[in-house]
Amino acid sequence: MTHINLDSVTIKFDLHNPYTMNLKRAITSMFGGENNYISSITAIDDLSLDLPAGSRIGLIGENGAGKTTLLRVLAGSLPPTKGKISSQGSMQSFIGSPLHGLDIEMSGYENIEYVSLINNHRVKKGSTTFNDIAEFTGLKERLSDPVFTYSSGMRARLRFSILTAFTPDILLLDEGIGAADFAFSAQAKVRLQEFLGRAGILVLASHSPDFLKQFCDSGLWLSSGKIVESGSIDQIYANYVKSMQEKNQAQS
């Protein structure tokens, strides 16, 4: 059964002076010499969370609240400094985009196979999934051309079509997946809805209230790595906005 459980998870980053972070310092500090430690940042502070199958949770908070760090912990990219995490189910995460990017030397068709493979899906040329992706891009015969000849909108279409073709049990999204140009966005919206709807668990971090309310039913408000409040997405977002307005008024 798909689930994610976080038990008293803490993520602490130690900050070191990068100019003095060397072997000499490491050795001398063992014998009482000066080390290059500056301070530490607690990005997630003793956080416990249980997400059963069917969870649709939106992460809300200011910049630096710990949303992306929490997503990275859920994705398994960042082992907790303290605490435990357990999860069950296939995972697809969109945190940053480097490995989901296209290889511009390859053709569109080759990228369908390549990007799918990087996301742990074997999609062979001619298969139903392959044809579905190719058709959805709308790029037709341009798919045979190398991606460096594509416009940015065409690249976005191709990337979006590939990434939304699969059905992960757990889907983690940081600030959306992006869609293409205006003419594509109506189709993209439907496809995105279907894609997000298929996920067993969805955790979405965004500053867009429309995006959060459309795809999430519950919200988690984070601040300084701690949960401030959790509940229905509408209520949590309203409370968050109110808190930000009060804070801005107090500052001014």
Next chain:
Amino acid sequence: MKETFKDLLAGCKLWRVWSRLATREIQLSVKRTVLGPLWLIIHRIFFAIAFSFLGAVLWGTKPGLNIDVLIGFMVFSTMIGYLQSANTALISTVNFTDSGLPVSVRFLKPWAKEFQLSVLSGGVLLITSIATGTFGLTTILLLIALTILMSLWGLGLMFAISPAALRFRDVAQIVTFASTILMFFSPIFWKIEDIKNKELAQNLLTFNPVADFIFVFRDLINLGTLNTDFLVRGSIQTLVILLLGYISFAIARRRIPYWT
């Protein structure tokens, strides 16, 4: 240790991903060239020719491509390739951090690239065996087995050195000049018989991790035989490095995302 093993197993299951990425990196390094991946071998052959001439100048041997020098340099450059790759493995795969892939993939992908290059070098050695008259099924099978053994040595090195090189960039600098020094201390363009201070040369070879493999490959290609003494030493060395690599990976695995 259990989590480390799980990570390794999960990484191995994704062999299609990292082997494809490794192939892609090789292709990109020689893109838009006429000779393609052959360039990766050509420069090694030219080095072997240069060292052959150096050997001819120093020891009075016949000028021209020396088969022993070619074999020595092919083996040496393959092993140093693994060493240099170990130096930069975790730095070059920093974009894997948020990919959701197991940490071991960050080691396996650079290793796969060197393994694929070693297969190319193995092809050159196989062609060399035609010149020496030892080409045959036995030579092919032994060449494959020795290439795999060398690749396991490289894999252990990858896991052993990469975390240290990521954490302390001094390690990367040390490995770089150590590999240059190792080239001159390895029996590529010189033989023990040619050295005046034979005892010193013997000591150098005893502590040289590359020497055993060079001798094994030379005996195989020149004589069609397997030197079991050097093979046993090379195998023990490989096992020790694999064990050290596993321990290093187990210790560093959880910290690697924080060091990146």
